[in-house]
Amino acid sequence: MNDSGPAESPAASAEEKDPNEEVGELVGRLVQADELEGGERRRLLGRLTKALADGGRKAGASGVGRGRWLADVFLSIAPRIPIRDLATLSEHHHGLTGEQLADDLVRTAQKATMTVGAIGGALAAAEFAAPPLLLSAPAQLVAETIVVAAVEVKLLAELHAVYGIDVPGTGTQRAVAFAAAWSKQRGIDPLAPASVTLALGAATKTALRNRLMRTLGRHLTTLGPFLTGAVAGGMLNRAATKKLGEAVRADLRIKRPALPRPAGSAELES
Known part of the structure; x- marks a missing residue:
């Protein structure tokens, strides 16, 4: 470190902390926000929009084509997405296990992404008659995108727990691996441990972007007039999350470890 420059004040250090820290905190609250009221959801989404707009300006990103910056932000917050283990999932879903638990996880994720789309669409509809406010639209779309992606990555990761697929690595490595699997809309192969360590490769980053x-x-x-945007945004998100859940579950059924055959099963089959 070069000590020749002036010492930073505590206030300056606080101002220059990682801008993605607030983004990660807000996304973490939004992806497990079943208990939140609509007004609080909108407030959090509004705060996230502002934080992303500020971060985009500082990074020099512009327009809705800021794909590389968007991928970098998502990778930085992926380790903050709260992922539950199998016991906690079963407890939170009234003791369900197996396929019934997976069904419930997908339904819950569909509801979450549909709500994000509906809230974002309603905000856009309210601003549609005020063109100056539409200047913030790209940041709002980025906020919706980040939250929906986080909900779906959380779903994908927790489906691995339901189907008994153990993903090795540190918390950050696992988070990146789940994000990479989401970009490909499929599960992680437990027999290919290199898939975790190679998750940050150029091809994976491109796929994620x-x-x-x-x-x-x-x-x-x-970005449509009246409530058309709210309806369209919610329904499209719901359909996309359902499609992801179906694809990942079909993949994990093939990849999951073989379960031990119960005693006497051979006799029952004969």
């Missing part, structure tokens, strides 16, 4: 930009493009439908 492309997936995030597709999701961002979907949210362009929220």
Whole structure:
């Protein structure tokens, strides 16, 4: 470290902390916000929009084509997405296990992403008659995209727990691996441990950027008059999350470890 410059004051250090810290905190609250009222959800989404707009300006990102910056932000907050283990999932879903638990996880995630799309669409509809306010629209779309992606990554990761797929690595490595799997819309192969360590490769980053930009493009439908954006945004998110859940579950059923056959099963089959 170069000590020749003037010492930073505590206030300056606080101002220059990682701008993604607030983004990660807000996303973490939004992805497990079942107990939040609509007004609080909108407030958090508004704060997230502002934080992302500020971060984008500081990073020199501009327009809705800020794909590389968007991917970098998402990778930085991915380790903050709260992922539950199997016991906690079962407890939170009234003791459900197996396919019934997976069904409930997908339904819950669909509801969450549909709500994000509806809230974003309603905000856009309210601003539609005020063109100056539409200058903030790209940041709002980025906020919706980040939250929906986080909800779906959380779903994908927790489905791995339901189907008994153990993903090795540190918390950060696992988070990146789940984000990479989300970009490809499939599960992680437990027999290919290199998939975790290679998750930060250039090809993976490109795939993640492309997936995030597709999701961002979907949210362009929220920029419509009246409540058309709210309806379209909510329904498109719900359908996309359902499709992801179906694809990942089908993949994990193939990849999950073989369960031990119960005693006497051979006799029962004969």
